[in-house]
Amino acid sequence: MQWQGVNEFVAVAEEGSFTAAAKKLDLSTAQVSRQISQLESRLGVKLLYRTTRTVTITQEGSIYYQHCRAVLDGLQHAEDELLNLQSKPQGKIKLTATVTYGEQIVLPLINKFVMRYPDIEVEAYLTNKRVDLVEENYDLAIRIGDLEDSTMMARKLSKRSNYVCAAPEYLHKYGTPHTISELSNHNCLLGTLDHWRFVVEGREKSVKVKGNLRYNSGFGLTQAALNGIGIVQLPDYYTQDYITQGLLVPLLESYRIPVEGIWAVYPQNRFMSPKLRVLIDFLVENIQ
Known part of the structure; x- marks a missing residue:
């Protein structure tokens, strides 16, 4: 008796109508209305205002x-866990990542992952905007840097470093800056922000820079730096190979900000299904 009408009430609250709720539950509209009326009577409160x-x-x-929603979710998660204890990973995973890191690192690994687990379907959406995982029904996000949302669960996948660097020909022509203040005398290639991040006397500091190029593309900025146009600050997955080859020279290393974490983030109230667990394990194993 305690549970009678709860499913019907939750369905109406979410669907916004008795007809849609009845269709969702495969019941008659009259039955849905009757169950909710009995629930209201038992509770002694009005749960819904009805008009024509x-x-x-x-x-x-x-x-x-x-x-009620929390209780029903808990029951569903309990059933899912029991059903999946001995099942193989399968089903759909919806994930999001930043554009460049997603293109260069995440998606190539996803290609290998689905070859290993052909019963898992992956839908990836790359964007530099912060996605609300719960509201937009994502299973997983790959995020970089400090994690601000304490309502999420997170597992560290890897780390990244940010480098200030320039091509040898630029430094030969315009000189090498040895302090942050000297950047004002150089052509600094800008991304979406007009400031760069450094550590000065143990504290992070934002320094405003200027230059004659602004791209919302890390790849474009890297190419501009390689062409000797100016100095750039970018993550290692843009610059590391070129630094190793000597095509870019790291600068202001004593001011470089500490390495930042790269995280797999998922809602803490979301059941950790076998498919999601094996994907996160795969990323931890393969992301360098």
Whole structure:
């Protein structure tokens, strides 16, 4: 008796109508209405305002819905865990990552991953905007740097370094800066921000820089630096190979910010299915 009407009420609250809720639950509209009326009677409160055209949740209904949704999610997660204990990884994973890191690092690994696990389908959306994983129904995000959202679970995949560097021909022509203040005398190639990050006396400091190029493309900035146009600050996955080859020279190393973490982030209330677990394990194993 305690649970009668709960599924019906949650469905109406989420669908916004008795008809849509009845269709979702494969019940008649009359049955849905009757169950909710009995639930309201038992609780002694009005959960929904009904008119001929609209259904609106009450303040009491909104509070009750939040608790009911959490309980139903918990029951579903419990069933999922039992069903998946002995099942092989399969199903769909929806993930997001930043554009360049996704293109250069994540997607090539996903290609190898789906070859190993052909029963898993992966949908990847690359964007430099911060995606709300819960609201937009993502299973996983690959994020770089400090994690601001404490409601998420995270596992460290790797780390990155940021380098200030320039081509040898630029430094031969314009000189090598040895302090941050000297950057004002150089052509600094800009991305989406007009400042660079450094560590000065143990504290992070943002320094405003200027130059004659601004690209929202790390690849484009790297090519500009290789052509000797100016100095650039970029993550190692853009610059490391060129630094190793001597095509770019790292600068201001004593001011370089500490390495930043690269994380697999997922909602903490999201059941850790076998498919998601094997993907995160695969990324940890293969991301260098």
